[in-house]
Structures are given as C-alpha cells and as structure tokens.
Amino acid sequence: MSQDLYDLLGVDRDADDTAIKKAYRRLARQYHPDVNPEPEAQDKFKEISRAYEVLSDPQKRSAYDRGGDPFGGGAAGFGQGAGFSFTDIMDAFFGGHAGGGAGGGRGPRPRVRRGQDALIRLDVDLAEAAFGVTRELKVDTAVLCTTCHGDGAAPGSHPVPCETCRGQGEVAHVQRSFLGEIRTLRPCAACRGFGTIIPEPCRECSGDGRVRSRRTLTVKIPAGVDTGTRVQLAEQGEVGPGGGPAGDLYVEIQVAPHRVFTRHGNDLHCTVTVPMTAAALGTSLTLPTLEADVEQGADSGVETEFSLEIPAGTQSGTEQVLRGRGVPGLRGGRGDLVVSVAVETPQRLDARQEELLRELAAIRGEETPSGQVKPGSKSFFGRLRDAFDGH
Ligand SMILES: [Zn+2]
Numbered sequence: 024m025s026q027d028l029y030d031l032l033g034v035d036r037d038a039d040d041t042a043i044k045k046a047y048r049r050l051a052r053q054y055h056p057d058v059n060p061e062p063e064a065q066d067k068f069k070e071i072s073r074a075y076e077v078l079s080d081p082q083k084r085s086a087y088d089r090g091g092d093p094f095g096g097g098a099a100g101f102g103q104g105a106g107f108s109f110t111d112i113m114d115a116f117f118g119g120h121a122g123g124g125a126g127g128g129r130g131p132r133p134r135v136r137r138g139q140d141a142l143i144r145l146d147v148d149l150a151e152a153a154f155g156v157t158r159e160l161k162v163d164t165a166v167l168c169t170t171c172h173g174d175g176a177a178p179g180s181h182p183v184p185c186e187t188c189r190g191q192g193e194v195a196h197v198q199r200s201f202l203g204e205i206r207t208l209r210p211c212a213a214c215r216g217f218g219t220i221i222p223e224p225c226r227e228c229s230g231d232g233r234v235r236s237r238r239t240l241t242v243k244i245p246a247g248v249d250t251g252t253r254v255q256l257a258e259q260g261e262v263g264p265g266g267g268p269a270g271d272l273y274v275e276i277q278v279a280p281h282r283v284f285t286r287h288g289n290d291l292h293c294t295v296t297v298p299m300t301a302a303a304l305g306t307s308l309t310l311p312t313l314e315a316d317v318e319q320g321a322d323s324g325v326e327t328e329f330s331l332e333i334p335a336g337t338q339s340g341t342e343q344v345l346r347g348r349g350v351p352g353l354r355g356g357r358g359d360l361v362v363s364v365a366v367e368t369p370q371r372l373d374a375r376q377e378e379l380l381r382e383l384a385a386i387r388g389e390e391t392p393s394g395q396v397k398p399g400s401k402s403f404f405g406r407l408r409d410a411f412d413g414h
Pocket residue numbers: 168169170171172173175176225226227228229230231232233
C-alpha cells in the first residue's frame with residue numbers, strides 16, 4: 024500500500040487531470056476483474072482505483088503531495104471503484120448517462136432464446152468406429168411445450184407488459200461516487216428483465232415454453248470415427264426458453280478396446296505369434312480382418328481374412344505393413360495394418376525333439392554360442408537409420 028500513487032497509475036507528478044483519467048481508464052481496461060480473470064488483477068485494480076480516487080480529487084491530491092495520508096480521515100467510500108462493473112466505469116467515462124435518458128440500456132431480454140447444445144456419449148466397438156454404424160439412441164432433452172406452443176401462457180391468456188419497468192426490462196439505480204454519478208441499469212425484479220409478465224402461466228411447462236421429454240433418435244455414425252469424435256446432430260439439442268430454436272446434439276464417440284487390434288490414428292496394429300520352426304522355414308498364415316467383426320451378407324464381397332507370408336528366417340519383432348488394411352479415414356483414404364511377428368520358442372521338449380534340436384545345434388556350430396552383445400533395443404529411428412545404411 025506504500026507504493027507511490029503516481030507510479031501506480033504510471034503518470035508524472037505534474038500530470039494533469041486528463042492524463043490521470045486516461046491512465047486510469049487504460050489500467051481499468053487491463054485489470055478490471057470483469058475483463059481480467061487473473062486472481063492478481065482484482066488487487067491490482069483496487070490499488071489503481073485508490074490511486075485514482077486520490078489523484079483525481081484536487082484536495083486529496085494536494086494532501087498526498089504534502090506527505091499526508093489521503094486515506095487517513097473520513098475518506099468515505101475509498102477504493103469503491105472496485106465495486107462497480109467494468110461497464111459502469113466505462114459508462115461513467117464515456118458519458119453513458121448523457122442526455123439523462125436510460126442510455127446504455129440493453130432493453131428487455133427476450134423470452135425466446137436458442138436452446139443449449141446437448142452432449143451424449145456413445146460406446147461403439149472398433150469395427151463400428153472403422154466402418155460406420157447406425158444406432159438408435161435414447162435422448163432426454165427439453166422439447167417444445169405443445170400446450171402453449173412455447174409462449175408460456177395458459178391457453179386463452181397472453182403475456183402483458185410489466186408495469187414496474189414499463190416494458191423496459193430494466194430499472195435505473197443512481198449512485199454517487201468519486202467517478203461522478205454512476206447510473207446502473209439493473210434487470211427489473213418484477214418481470215426478471217423480460218419486460219413482460221405472464222399472468223397465467225401454462226400449467227404444462229410452468230411458463231417455460233418447453234418440457235422435458237425422452238425420445239429415440241436414429242443416428243448414423245460415419246466410418247472412421249475415433250474416441251473423442253463428436254457427431255453433430257443439428258437442432259436435436261435442448262429447445263430454448265420460450266420455445267426458442269433447439270441447440271445441437273453432439274454424440275461423443277467412445278471406442279471400446281479390441282481383443283486383437285490396437286488403433287494408432289488410422290493404422291491398426293496386431294501381433295501374430297509363430298513357432299520358431301515356422302519362422303525359420305517360412306510359412307503362410309490366414310488371419311481375420313477387422314471386417315470379420317461386422318456381420319456381412321454372403322455376397323458382400325468384403326474380405327474377412329487375409330493371408331500373411333512369413334518368409335524363411337523371420338526374426339521376432341519383424342513388422343509387416345499391409346497397406347490400406349487399417350481404418351478408413353473420416354475424410355477418405357485408409358490406414359495400414361501393421362503386423363508384428365513374435366517368434367515362439369518351444370518350452371517343453373520330449374526326448375526326440377531335444378535330440379533333433381541338439382543335432383541341429385551341432386550341425387550349425389551353435390552348441391556353445393558366445394552370445395552377441397549389442398546396444399539396447401533399437402528405437403524406430405535407429406531401425407530407420409539401419410535401413411538407410413543398408414544393414
Ligand atoms: Zn406450456
């Protein structure tokens with residue numbers, strides 16, 4: 024609080040009233056809690072308001088210049104700038120009450136307003152997300168009240184203008200302050216700002232113009248959606264107050280994990296395990312596609328399986344990329360299927376199998392392998408580099 028008041032406003036000691044006013048207005052724009060949500064802003068705004076309160080008043084300013092405490096005695100209402108809204112302060116500066124009328128008023132607020140958007144979550148499985156699905160959804164939203172058709176008045180009655188505010192929806196409050204006279208317009212309490220009163224509210228909706236209702240919607244989920252994708256259904260959200268136009272309904276997709284395929288963007292990943300012998304000798308496998316999850320007609324032409332060639336000498340961890348067998352993109356195209364091969368070492372050998380393997384090891388000179396020491400497991404980029412280096 025001991026900070027210099029001129030410094031607080033960022034003005035010279037010989038600044039005139041206009042410069043002080045200008046500085047305060049600039050800082051109010053920057054720090055007023057209505058426009059600046061930072062927690063420090065509120066304290067900062069109080070400080071600059073106190074500084075302005077002193078420096079804009081010739082008596083207080085000269086007392087301060089002489090080294091006195093301007094806040095010491097009877098300074099009723101100091102720092103009250105913080106009690107006014109940003110709009111009130113700007114109105115005081117820009118002459119919001121010039122002409123003496125209800126200037127700056129916004130008029131009655133409309134009874135009819137657009138409704139809110141609604142959000143529901145939908146669980147789908149991976150194949151449904153990939154290839155699209157049509158689902159029936161139960162939604163619970165506000166819908167138009169059919170008894171009053173939205174205007175909120177009981178049949179045969181009508182809204183009437185509010186007498187308290189003469190239909191303006193606002194009443195003026197005048198307060199004196201260091202900023203001068205501040206005229207604040209507040210919503211009329213009698214009509215809650217609407218400017219009209221419903222003398223006989225509709226019984227069905229209590230005058231709101233809408234009622235809650237549960238209905239069933241058929242929703243088409245496009246191919247390629249992923250967890251977090253929101254499908255927008257225009258005007259299927261909440262009907263607005265007074266029977267206003269409905270907001271939109273958003274269906275947020277949540278994709279359940281798949282037992283085989285993991286999704287990375289539009290690519291699918293899976294791991295296929297082959298016995299050591301097959302990896303060494305090479306083999307051909309038939310594996311189910313993601314399409315196999317979807318019920319298909321007999322002649323749908325959709326491939327429910329694909330064949331994967333495991334070349335002789337395949338190492339564990341080898342990846343094969345099958346182009347265009349991933350998830351279709353929302354905007355066209357299709358991701359890849361990445362199959363990672365895991366080579367399985369036999370765990371239990373009978374006498375004959377062991378004999379054969381020992382014989383094989385002897386032929387290959389692998390009875391007492393030294394083991395090859397290499398750097399830790401290679402990153403994707405390491406493997407990419409090896410590929411370029413021709414390893
Ligand atoms: Zn009604």
